[in-house]
Amino acid sequence: MTITTIDLDTELSAVNSILGSIGQSPITTIEYENPEIAFIYNLLKEVNQDVQNEGWHFNTEYHVEHIANNSTISIPNTYLRFDLNENEVFKNYDLVRRDGKLYDLINHTNKFTDTLYLDIVHFQTFENIPPVFRRYIIARASVRAATQLVNNAELVRLLQVQEAQTRASCMEYECQQGDHSYMGWPQDTSYRAFQPYKVLQR
DSSP states (O other): OOOOOOOOOOHHHHOOOOOOTTOOOOOOOOTTTTTTHHHHHHHHHHHHHHHHHTTTGGGEEEEEEEETTTTBOOOOOEEEEEETTOOOOOOOOOOEEETTTTTEEEEEEEOOOSOOEEEEEOOOGGGGHHHHEEEEHHHHHHHHHHHOOOOHHHHHHHHHHHHHHHHHHHHHHHHHHHHHTTOOOTTTOOOOOOOOHHHGGG
16 A cells, blocks of 8 residues: 655745745745845745734643743743733732843842743744644745735735635634633643433442
8 A cells, every 4th residue: 555645835835835825835944045036035924924923723831830040031033922821819929031031020120039930932933833734834935925025915815815715724723732621721731521321320
């Protein structure tokens, strides 16, 4: 039996997809010296970050422990957003990033003595995000490219339809993978609905 592999989107193939959507020829390498290619590539990077900044199941972690090192807590640039975990009862901090470290706006300091638990939205490279989100990013970047580089309102509308369809696929993925619940159960717990067979056990 022959096993076929699926060609996943890379940054190069994504740039070619965007170029194709606005009627341009594909390229074999990303040439930063070419102003149009550099512009398209920057669009791809910007849209990638904008989409991930929304916070999805694949790039969000909850209740991550951060221990102060020499009384400060460093925050990597890969943290797009962060906040105290919602289960922290005593929220005595209002946290932001300053000079690569956590800073408390309430106590006006970057010095901490407590261990903090953060909810974090991480930035992932384009190749490391789920394929359905890559397609959405490409579609969204294509709309921006058509809007800024091509004077064709009809093309923009057609690409916006594709963008809406790919976002709907992302929402379906999110609902299936995220196991979200409006019940508000604590982290690492789940709720099992009533099973009819339990009536027979009474």
